[in-house]
Amino acid sequence: MLTKEELKRRVCGIIDERGETLIQIGETIRHQPELGFKEFKAAALFSKTLGEIGVPHQDQLAVTGVKGELKGAKPGPTLALIGELDALVVSGHPLADQSTGAAHACGHNAQVTAVLGATMALVQAGAMQHLAGRIVPFAVPAEEYGDIAWRIGEARAGRLEFLGGKPELIRHGHFDDVDMALLIHTTSRSEDSLAGVSTSNNGCVVKTIRYIGRAAHAGSSPHLGINALYAANIALTAINALRETFREADAIRVHPVITLGGKQVNVIPGEVHLETYVRGKTVEAIYQANAKVDRALRAGAMAMGAQVEITTLPGYMPLTNHPGLRSYYQANAEALVGKDKYVTQGHRTGSTDMGDVSQIMPAVQGYMAGASGTGHGADFMIVNRELVYLGQAKVLATTAIDLMWGDAEGAQHVLKDYKAPMTRAEYLAFQRGINKTEKYDGAA
Ligand SMILES: [Zn+2]
Ligand SMILES: [Zn+2]
Numbered sequence: 001m002l003t004k005e006e007l008k009r010r011v012c013g014i015i016d017e018r019g020e021t022l023i024q025i026g027e028t029i030r031h032q033p034e035l036g037f038k039e040f041k042a043a044a045l046f047s048k049t050l051g052e053i054g055v056p057h058q059d060q061l062a063v064t065g066v067k068g069e070l071k072g073a074k075p076g077p078t079l080a081l082i083g084e085l086d087a088l089v090v091s092g093h094p095l096a097d098q099s100t101g102a103a104h105a106c107g108h109n110a111q112v113t114a115v116l117g118a119t120m121a122l123v124q125a126g127a128m129q130h131l132a133g134r135i136v137p138f139a140v141p142a143e144e145y146g147d148i149a150w151r152i153g154e155a156r157a158g159r160l161e162f163l164g165g166k167p168e169l170i171r172h173g174h175f176d177d178v179d180m181a182l183l184i185h186t187t188s189r190s191e192d193s194l195a196g197v198s199t200s201n202n203g204c205v206v207k208t209i210r211y212i213g214r215a216a217h218a219g220s221s222p223h224l225g226i227n228a229l230y231a232a233n234i235a236l237t238a239i240n241a242l243r244e245t246f247r248e249a250d251a252i253r254v255h256p257v258i259t260l261g262g263k264q265v266n267v268i269p270g271e272v273h274l275e276t277y278v279r280g281k282t283v284e285a286i287y288q289a290n291a292k293v294d295r296a297l298r299a300g301a302m303a304m305g306a307q308v309e310i311t312t313l314p315g316y317m318p319l320t321n322h323p324g325l326r327s328y329y330q331a332n333a334e335a336l337v338g339k340d341k342y343v344t345q346g347h348r349t350g351s352t353d354m355g356d357v358s359q360i361m362p363a364v365q366g367y368m369a370g371a372s373g374t375g376h377g378a379d380f381m382i383v384n385r386e387l388v389y390l391g392q393a394k395v396l397a398t399t400a401i402d403l404m405w406g407d408a409e410g411a412q413h414v415l416k417d418y419k420a421p422m423t424r425a426e427y428l429a430f431q432r433g434i435n436k437t438e439k440y441d442g443a444a
Contacts, residue, residue: 004405007127008398014121015393021387022120025049026113030330030382031095033087033109034100035163037063037140037154042112044083046139049116052125055137062168062443063159067313068137068330070122076133076408077179077415081118081396082354083137084183088144089413092378104378107186109373110388112139112373114184117393118400119336127401132408135400136178141165143353145206147317148275152221162314162431166353170360171428179327180362182399183354184392186373188380190283194341194387195333197326197366198274198348201320202251203355204279205290205434209235209297212307215270229261230441231271232300235300235308242292251349254278254293279351282318285395294438310438319355319423322362324414325403329366332398337368354432361423362414368392375428 015022029042043064050057050068057068086108090096093103119137122128128135142151142165154160161347162168169175211232216225239254246252248395250266256276258283262269280294294310301308326344334342354365368389373379382388 002130003253004115004401007125007130008401010125011121011127011397011401014124015117015390016399018117018120019390020205022113022117022389022393023115023385024187026382026385029109029112031403033095033097033104034085035100035102035147036086036144037086037151037160039064039085039141045111045114045137050119050137053120054295055119061174062141062165062172063176064141065165065169066139067174068119070119070128070129070135070137072188072404072408073129074407076176076404078134079136079400079403079411080136080178080181081115081184081400082181083113083115083139084142084143084165085112085139086142088146088376090376090378093380105362105376105378106144107380107382107388108143110186110281110382110392111183113389114396115139117390118397121393121397122400131401132406133402133404133411135404137138140169147216147335158282164316164353164356167314167431168358170424172264175357175360176424177363180411181357182325182329182355182364183397184395186371186382186388187367187369188375191310192367192369193343194337194369195331195367196345197321197342197364198345199321200251200281201319201348202281202351203281203283203286203357204277204315204351205286206313206315207276207278207293208273208311209276210309211272212309213268213270213299216268218266218268222268225270226304227268228272229269231300231304231306231308231351232258232274233241234303235297235301239293239297242296243399245292246289249281250289251281251347252279252285252289253349254289260421277315279349281317281347298440298442301440303442305443307442308440310434310440312434314434316351316353317355317359319352319363319365320358321364322358322414325362325364328402328410328414329364329395330401332395332402333366333368335398348440356427360420360424360427362427366395
């Protein structure tokens with residue numbers, strides 16, 4: 001009778017045997033970076049590879065998502081192993097796509113490869129006959145929240161509602177038959193050691209702001225104009241003044257940019273555009289900070305007698321890495337890299353749509369090393385292919401075995417007494433509730 005530990009060793013052995021194939025897949029995706037909701041080549045490769053190993057799957061979920069299914073010997077919960085397909089625009093990256101500027105500067109190519117590696121090994125080892133429930137290898141689109149103008153156009157055309165991949169998948173019901181989710185993200189940060197996890201990450205809302213003033217001759221008749229740039233300046237100053245009211249515990253981040261500051265120097269700016277995120281540790285904290293930011297934005301319009309149009313879009317929800325699920329990931333990551341090379345960090349102030357998943361089921365986003373340079377930077381490179389592609393695959397596969405072995409006692413243990421912060425319906429209603437455009441007339 002095969003033991004659980006023997007099965008884990010067998011699966012890791014297969015990942016090593018298939019190492020060259022997996023590294024080739026990872027490098028192929030790295031060399032053909034695609035932006036979110038346009039990851040057609042990476043999705044096709046994922047789909048083709050699942051087909052070659054006989055794993056049934058669905059394609060074109062939320063445009064480019066691919067979802068496979070491995071069935072265990074007995075009924076039980078469903079674990080999704082998630083890999084993100086997308087790259088992002090990073091100017092100056094040596095492997096950037098010439099036409100789109102997209103580059104794999106966040107290491108998502110490794111995630112997709114690791115999910116395939118884990119799936120291949122589970123299939124070839126005959127693992128599912130020893131496991132209960134289902135394992136879902138899931139390639140998902142558009143984690144990076146960018147390319148916003150194009151996505152808003154897609155939303156207007158009815159092809160998207162939310163601008164991130166996992167929110168769209170949740171909207172379409174593709175997480176309805178999933179009970180828990182695991183993702184491993186590549187890291188280049190030395191403080192992350194070789195593997196680790198945070199306890200939580202910030203969530204955010206995304207805002208686009210348009211100040212409308214009145215253009216006029218800047219030299220001869222500025223008194224006839226309404227300066228939209230000064231209205232925006234007053235708003236930015238007010239936001240900065242509000243920072244002292246943000247509590248450290250809430251980890252608020254507001255980082256506006258001016259995307260249109262005026263068009264011609266001898267004209268009083270009649271239109272100015274801003275974009276910002278409002279990030280925070282909890283939904284309540286984001287809401288409170290967002291209300292203050294709105295007040296500051298109106299204040300700029302009021303002072304100058306300008307108009308302001310404030311559009312608030314759903315961003316990503318705060319991430320809570322489920323402690324129970326985390327402990328299974330930790331045990332298997334430590335088994336690979338050593339206990340002294342694993343770190344548990346506290347709260348991180350970036351955002352990811354794994355946060356959205358964590359609002360409706362136990363979820364974990366772990367980190368593993370093997371990259372160098374700066375995340376989202378032109379110097380971000382994969383330097384340890386074995387750790388990045390094969391190591392992540394091993395940790396995914398062995399954690400899955402721990403959770404689903406026998407009667408899936410591990411997964412049942414994670415789910416016991418678990419109550420999701422939100423139901424899927426509550427999640428969707430909440431996100432839809434964020435989406436609004438306010439028009440404020442400061443001259444009224
Ligand atoms: Zn990223
Ligand atoms: Zn990322």
